[in-house]
Amino acid sequence: MDLIRFDDVYKDYNETPFLCPITSLNMNGSYPFVVNWECGCVFSEKALQELKPETCHGCGGNIDKANIIQLNPEGELLKEYEAKVAEELLAKKAKKSAAKADIVEGPSVNPEIEKGNIFLQ
Ligand SMILES: [Zn+2]
Numbered sequence: 001m002d003l004i005r006f007d008d009v010y011k012d013y014n015e016t017p018f019l020c021p022i023t024s025l026n027m028n029g030s031y032p033f034v035v036n037w038e039c040g041c042v043f044s045e046k047a048l049q050e051l052k053p054e055t056c057h058g059c060g061g062n063i064d065k066a067n068i069i070q071l072n073p074e075g076e077l078l079k080e081y082e083a084k085v086a087e088e089l090l091a092k093k094a095k096k097s098a099a100k101a102d103i104v105e106g107p108s109v110n111p112e113i114e115k116g117n118i119f120l121q
Pocket residue numbers: 036039040041056057058059060061
């Protein structure tokens with residue numbers, strides 16, 4: 001069985017139509033698809049609802065409902081995800097500042113420097 005990884009699907013999204021490996025549903029926007037965040041396998045939400053798998057459809061690995069993320073979420077679900085991400089970022093930051101009190105920011109580039117508003121002294 002060919003495994004289609006989320007990475008490949010993402011890159012070739014416009015050229016390679018993706019079919020759910022379980023239900024053969026087409027990923028054309030008509031059906032919700034989900035990704036198993038733990039391994040990157042993608043399948044239709046329908047497959048998940050109908051089969052209620054104990055292992056991942058794609059790779060036979062672990063599957064945890066908490067790690068099933070819907071692709072292209074809209075409305076309430078999108079807001080839910082955004083809140084979750086913000087929460088995780090805060091948690092990471094808290095962890096970081098607890099470990100090294102003098103480091104405030106991660107490795108991200110200061111946007112002011114990118115805009116050219118800060119001159120090196
Ligand atoms: Zn998998």
